[in-house]
Amino acid sequence: GCFAGIREYLQQVREICTKNGIILIFDEVICGMRFRPGSAQGYYGVYPDLSTFAKAIGGGIPIALVGGKSEIMDTFNPNGPVVCSGTTSGTQMGVRVGLECLNMVSEPWFFDQIEKTADTLYGGINDLFEKHGIPGHVRGLGARFGIYFGCDDPNTDFDLRQTMKTYDVEMSKKFIAGALERGLYFHYYGDAPYPAHCGFSIQHTTEDIAVTLERIDDIFKTLK
Incomplete structure (x- = not known):
């Protein structure tokens, strides 16, 4: 993660x-x-x-x-x-x-854009967890993040022993498969009992993030 x-x-x-x-x-x-x-x-x-x-x-x-x-x-x-x-x-x-x-x-706009994209993406995914009543959350910093399916409490996901007890591997696999079907790629660690670290780049636009959240919304409907 x-x-x-x-x-x-x-x-x-x-x-x-x-x-x-x-x-x-x-x-x-x-x-x-x-x-x-x-x-x-x-x-x-x-x-x-x-x-x-x-x-x-x-x-x-x-x-x-x-x-x-x-x-x-x-x-x-x-x-x-x-x-x-x-x-x-x-x-x-x-x-x-x-x-x-x-x-x-080193350009003054570069990391402003990274942080703006991060806030929109991570906040949007967390909102979708709440909207669909799916246990989980996103933790990220800058352009790197992890999606913690099954882990309700963001304050305990740093404890790998606790994460391995609650992390929902099967739901994560279903999410990644659903994402691929909809043209999204998320990193995959197989059956590892903890989330992969994912990321985005400066090339991802506001429109890219909006489309991503729309497709994740659709995936979460099927997961629910």
Whole structure:
């Protein structure tokens, strides 16, 4: 699904790592560039020593990135003694596309549009859960979200043990099949007892979201 971090928890982890000389690493492969500039670390105001990124920074072109504080990065070759290489490291196409993506997300309108789309989509789906009397809700942050069929309480879905007890796998499968029949695609994890993380892009328009909600409304009628 989509589990939002807890700022106070991340702050305490940062403090413990700093106190004990431990390198703090953030995995931002999924959340990187999905919301406001700075990604999760900028959003929460908690900064690691190293970060990993991929997916969104390439705008569809395969690319991955490891970055961090200079005192760590300078230990890698060619500046330092640690060998770090890969078959496609520094591939020109991926790097060039990544730079263009950075330019795009730096535009002042970009994340305003992402958040507007998110509010409309997530709020609309939650309204449909209530309208049709179907247990469940949507949890999302920025352009990533999860649909929790069978889970009534948004305050407990962060507890995977609790989610696995209440998550309705069969209803989720019926929803995904109904969506495909109506020209919508939602990510699918098979019979996993928890929701897949789904997403949208800057290319999705207001009209796209309106049509999506209309079709989900129709799906929910059949589920009910």
